[in-house]
Amino acid sequence: MAKAKSKAKAKPKIAFYWAASCGGCEISVVELGLRLIQASELVDIVFWPCIMDFKYSDVEALKDGEITATFFNGAIRNSESEHIANLLRAKSQVLVAFGSCSHTGGIPGLANFYDKASIFERVYDTAPSVDEDSRGTYPKVRTKVSEGEIEIPKFYDKVKTLAQTVDVDYFMPGCPPVVEQIWTVLNVLLAGQLPAKGAVVGADAKTNCDVCTREKGGSSQRVSEWKRPHEVELDPDVCFLTQGVICCGPVTRAGCGLPCISGNMPCRGCYGPPDGVVDQGAKLMSAIGALIDTDDPEKLQEILNTIVDPAGLGYRFGLANSIMNQLK
Amino acid sequence: MSHTQTEGPETFADRVRAIPGGEHLEMCYSCGTCVSKCMIQQKLEPEYNPRRLLRMVMMGMEEEAFKSPTTWLCSECDLCYPACPQEIHISAVIGVVRQLAIEAGYTSPLETVTVDEDKCSGCGICVMVCPYEAPHLIEKEVDGEMDRFSEVDANICRGCGTCVAACPLGAVARPGVSNAEIVAQIKVKRQPKDVPRLVTFVCDWCLRADDDVSLLESYPDNVRVIHIPCTGRIDPEMALMALRSGIDGVLVCGCAPGECHYKRGTYVSSCKISLLNTMLGQMNVGDGRVRFVQIGTQDRGRIRNEVDGMLEHLTAYKEAQ
Numbered sequence: 139m140a141k142a143k144s145k146a147k148a149k150p151k152i153a154f155y156w157a158a159s160c161g162g163c164e165i166s167v168v169e170l171g172l173r174l175i176q177a178s179e180l181v182d183i184v185f186w187p188c189i190m191d192f193k194y195s196d197v198e199a200l201k202d203g204e205i206t207a208t209f210f211n212g213a214i215r216n217s218e219s220e221h222i223a224n225l226l227r228a229k230s231q232v233l234v235a236f237g238s239c240s241h242t243g244g245i246p247g248l249a250n251f252y253d254k255a256s257i258f259e260r261v262y263d264t265a266p267s268v269d270e271d272s273r274g275t276y277p278k279v280r281t282k283v284s285e286g287e288i289e290i291p292k293f294y295d296k297v298k299t300l301a302q303t304v305d306v307d308y309f310m311p312g313c314p315p316v317v318e319q320i321w322t323v324l325n326v327l328l329a330g331q332l333p334a335k336g337a338v339v340g341a342d343a344k345t346n347c348d349v350c351t352r353e354k355g356g357s358s359q360r361v362s363e364w365k366r367p368h369e370v371e372l373d374p375d376v377c378f379l380t381q382g383v384i385c386c387g388p389v390t391r392a393g394c395g396l397p398c399i400s401g402n403m404p405c406r407g408c409y410g411p412p413d414g415v416v417d418q419g420a421k422l423m424s425a426i427g428a429l430i431d432t433d434d435p436e437k438l439q440e441i442l443n444t445i446v447d448p449a450g451l452g453y454r455f456g457l458a459n460s461i462m463n464q465l466k
Numbered sequence: 467m468s469h470t471q472t473e474g475p476e477t478f479a480d481r482v483r484a485i486p487g488g489e490h491l492e493m494c495y496s497c498g499t500c501v502s503k504c505m506i507q508q509k510l511e512p513e514y515n516p517r518r519l520l521r522m523v524m525m526g527m528e529e530e531a532f533k534s535p536t537t538w539l540c541s542e543c544d545l546c547y548p549a550c551p552q553e554i555h556i557s558a559v560i561g562v563v564r565q566l567a568i569e570a571g572y573t574s575p576l577e578t579v580t581v582d583e584d585k586c587s588g589c590g591i592c593v594m595v596c597p598y599e600a601p602h603l604i605e606k607e608v609d610g611e612m613d614r615f616s617e618v619d620a621n622i623c624r625g626c627g628t629c630v631a632a633c634p635l636g637a638v639a640r641p642g643v644s645n646a647e648i649v650a651q652i653k654v655k656r657q658p659k660d661v662p663r664l665v666t667f668v669c670d671w672c673l674r675a676d677d678d679v680s681l682l683e684s685y686p687d688n689v690r691v692i693h694i695p696c697t698g699r700i701d702p703e704m705a706l707m708a709l710r711s712g713i714d715g716v717l718v719c720g721c722a723p724g725e726c727h728y729k730r731g732t733y734v735s736s737c738k739i740s741l742l743n744t745m746l747g748q749m750n751v752g753d754g755r756v757r758f759v760q761i762g763t764q765d766r767g768r769i770r771n772e773v774d775g776m777l778e779h780l781t782a783y784k785e786a787q
Contacts, residue, residue, distance in 0.1 A: 251748060345634060347589030354590030354614070357599035377590065388589045388634045414585070414636045414645075419745060420702040421634050427738030428595040428632035428698065435723050438733060442740050449745040461706040465751045 150206035150328060153185035153197070154236075155226060157212030157219035158246040158297065163237040164188040164211070166314035173321060180328060181206070185226075194222065200229045207327050209236040209310075213246045213458060214298040218291035227304040232327065234339070235300040238313040242410045242418075243458020245313070247297045248450070250457050250466065254295045296466075297458045308333065310340045313408035313455055316394055338410075341393030345412050346405050349392050355380040360431030364444040367403055378404040379429060384451055389415055389422045408455045417461040419452025478528045481566060487558030494520045500546035500556050505671055505727065511535045516546065516556050523563060532567040536560065538574050541624050542598070543671075543727045545763070568621045577640055578623035579630060581616050585637035588614030592629035592638050597698075597729040598622050601629060601638075626728035628698030631738075643699055652708045654690045662714040662780030665690045666773060669697045669720045671727035672761040678769045689773065696720070697758070698731025702742040705756050714780045715755040719769065722762030732760055753783050 156164060168174065168189070184205060185192050208230040214220050227233055238244035249257060263274050279292050300306050310323060319340035326332075326339070333339060342348070353376045361382045370383060378385035378399075386407030387399065394409050411418040426445070432438045445451070453460055482488040500516045501507060507514040519536040531537060542557040550556060581601075592601045593616060600623040601616045616638065618629075627643045636645045654663040666682070670693060673679050682691045690713075694700070697720030705716045718739060726732040739758035746752035759772045 251750075344585075344587045345589065348587035348614075354588065354603055355594040356590075357593055357596070357602065359594050379591070380594070388587070388591055412635060415634060415703075417703045417706055420706050420742065423741040423745065424701045424703060424738055425591050425595075425632045425634055427702075427741050428628060428734045429591070430733070430737045433723070433730065433733060435733075435736070438736060439740070442737060442744075445741065445744075447748070448741050449748040452745065461703070461710050462745065462749050462751075464710050465706070465746075466749055 149180060149182045151184045151200075151204060152181045153183070153205050153208040153226060153230065154188070155185065155208065155210050155212070155222060156188055157210070157222065157240070157300075158215035159212030159237065159239045159244065161188065162314040163239075166237075166312075166317055167209075167320060169317040170321060177324060194225070197222075197225055197229055202228050203231050205230040207232040207234060209234050210300055211237040211240050211314075213239040213243050214294070214300065214303045215246060215249075216291040216293050220294075220298075220303055223300060223304050232307045232332070233300075233304065234308045234310055234323075234327075235306045236310050237315055238311060238408045238410065238455040240300040241309045241311050241459070242456040243297055243299050243463075244408075244455050247299075247456070247458030247463075248454070250296050250463050251449070254293055258293075296463075299459050302458070307335055309336075309338045309410075311338060311391060311409040312340070312394060313406075315340055316397070318395070319393060338391065338413075341391045341409055343413055344392055346387035346390050346392045346394070346396060346399065346409075350377075350387055350396060350399055352377045352399070353380075361429050362431045362437075362441060364426075364441065366446065372402050374402045379426075384422075384426060384445070386418070386422060386451070386454070388425050389418050389452075406454050407452075410456055410459075418456045419449060419460055419462060422452040423448060478526045478531070479524050482523050482559065482562050485562045485565065487555065488562035490552070490554045491520060491523060491559055493552040493554050494524075495552065496521055497551060499549050499551060503546045503549045505543075505545070505674065506539050506541075508674075509670065511539055514539055516540070516560060519563065520554075520556070520559060523559075531563055532570060532572045535575070537563050537567055538576060540564075541626070541727050542729060543725065545725060564621075574621045574623070576620075576623070576625050577642070578620040578625050579618050579627070579638050579640040580620075581618055582637045582639070583608075583615050585635045586615045587635055587637070588616065589634070590616070591632050591634070592616050592618075595632045595734070596623075596629055597626065597731070598624055600624075624728060626696040626698055626731055627694065628696060628728065628731055628734055631699045631701040632734075643695060645701070645704075648692065648694070648699075648704060649707060651690070651692045652704060652711065652713070654713050655687045657688045660781065660784065661688050662777055662784055663688050663690075663712070664715050664717060664773070664776060664780060665692060665708045665713050666717045666719065666776075667692050667694055667697065667700060668769075669693075669727070669731070670695050672697075672719055672721045673769060674763055675766045678767065681770055682773070685773065689777070696726070696728045696731035697735035698726075698728060700735045700738055702738050702745075705739075705742060709755065714784060715757070715776055717773065717776045718756075718758045719772065720758065720760055722760045722765070725763055736760070754779055755783065 208226045235241045323340040385404035387405040390407045391409040391412040498517045522531040540560045601618045604617045720732040
C-alpha cells in the first residue's frame, strides 16, 4: 500500500468494513478472484479488517474525505458498529451501504421482533447450555478486573440500518450482492460515473418477476393451501405462487440473477423492495391475501393458518427498514 | 313460443338464449324483485333495471339493450339470484347481452383500470386475483427484446381495484383509486391527547341505508372517512402508513360474506387484514388497532356501533400508553 504513494498520481483509496453481518459479503468480494488483483493495481485498499491486518487507528489517521469509497456491510447492532460507521462516513467521499444488512437490516434485523432485555434473557439465561455456572451472567459495558477496567461495545435495543445511522450515498442490495454486480459497480464508481445520491446500485428497477421465465398464473388461478418449499415437489418451470408456495419475487428488486429461483427455491427477498414499495412485508401480504381462493369464511381462516410466520417471510431481510419496525 | 320455431329469421332473443347463461331469459315475468335487491339503481345509476333489460331482449330491442347501463354496470354480485322467484341467474343473462354487445362493437362506459407498462413486471398477480378475469398477460417487443406485460380488457373490468392493491409495483391503476390518491387522503388533524384519531375505509356498497352513509359524515374531525370502491382495494401498506403517521386506528368496512358487490373483495380484504394483524402481533404492536368488519344487507345502523366501538377501544388503548 505504501508503494502507491511514490507514484505520480495517487490511486483512489477504497475501504471495506463489516459490522453486524455474517461475512458473506466479504466472501462475495473475494469471489472477484483474479479481478480483485486487477483491482488492487488500480486502487489502494486502506481498510479491510476481515481480509488484511488493519487497526481502527489506521482509519483515524486518515484525513476527512481521504477514502474515495467505502463499502460498508453489516447492520448497526452496537456502539462499536455505530462508531465505525461515523468514522468511515467522515473519512469517505462515497459511502455505499453494501449488502442486505447494511441496506435494510438483513438477518440481524430480525432481532427487532424482540428487544435487548428479552434477547439477553434468552442468550445468557434461558437457552440450553452445558455451562450451568455462567447461567444468568449478563455482559456489562464496563467490568473491573484485577488489571483495571475493560470495556466492550454497548448492545443497542434495536438493530439499525446504515442509513438510519449516518448519511449514505448509495445502496447496494443483496445477501450477498452478487459478484458480477460488485464488479460493475466498482468500475462505474472508479470511472467517476456517479449516479444520483441515494440511488440503489448494482440492481434493476423492477422486480424478479420481470426477469423470471417461469410460467405465470392464469385467470382465477388461486391458492387454497399454502405450502412450505420442503413440503412439496416443485415444478421448475412454473411460478411458485401458482404452486401454493410463497415467493418474495413480486416485491423484490431484480439484479441477483435469480440463483435461488434457478435452484428451484422461491425468492426470499434479499434484494429489498423495488422502487415504489415502502414496506416489503405488507406489500407481499397485499398480493398473497388477494391470491387466496375461497368464499367460505371458515375455510379462509384454515388457509391463512397455512401461512407460517408471515412477518418472518415478508421481512426476512428488511425488518429494520420497514414501516412495521417504526411502529415499535 | 319462439324458441320452438324452426323457421323464420333468428331474433335477438334467440341469440341470447343460444349462449350458455341466456337460456332462462323467457322465464322472467317482470316482477321486479331483482331491481329491489340491486344496489346499483340506488347508489349509482337510476336507469339501472335488470327487469327492463330482459324485457328489451325479449322484445328485440337490440340497440337499446346494448346501450343500456344495465348491460354494463352489473357486477355479478348475485344478490338478485336467490331472490328471483323464477330462479333466473340474472347476471348470467346480462353477461350474455354484454358479450353480444362487445361483439357488436359497443364498449363499457365504466371507469376501468389501465396498466403502466413502464412499471409492470408481468408477474401475473393481477391476472390471478381479478374476480372478472379482465387482465391477461401479453408478450411484445420492447427495444428488440420480448417482454411480458399485463393487459386489461376494459369491457370486462368493473373497476373494483382488487388488482390495484395486489399489484406490487403500482403498475395497475384507475383514476380515483391509485396508490397516491388514496395515500393523500390518509390524514387526520391533530387532536387533544385523549381523543383517538381514526381512519375508516368504507366500501361504496356495504352501507345500504342513506342514513348510514350520512352518519359517517357526521363524525367530528378525529374520524377520517375514505371511500373506496371495494375493500379488495385495501393494501396493508396503507394501514401501516396511517399508523406511522400517528393515527391511532384503522377501520375497514366491507360487505358481508356472499354479499360482496365485486364477488370476492370482502374475502380478499379479510385475508389481508388478518395477515396484517398476525404480523402486527408478531411485532407486538397490534393491540387491535386495525379492524375489519363485514356489514350485511340487514345490518342497518350497525356502522355507528362499529365506529363508536373502535373509538372506545382506541381511547382505552391511548390511556394504557
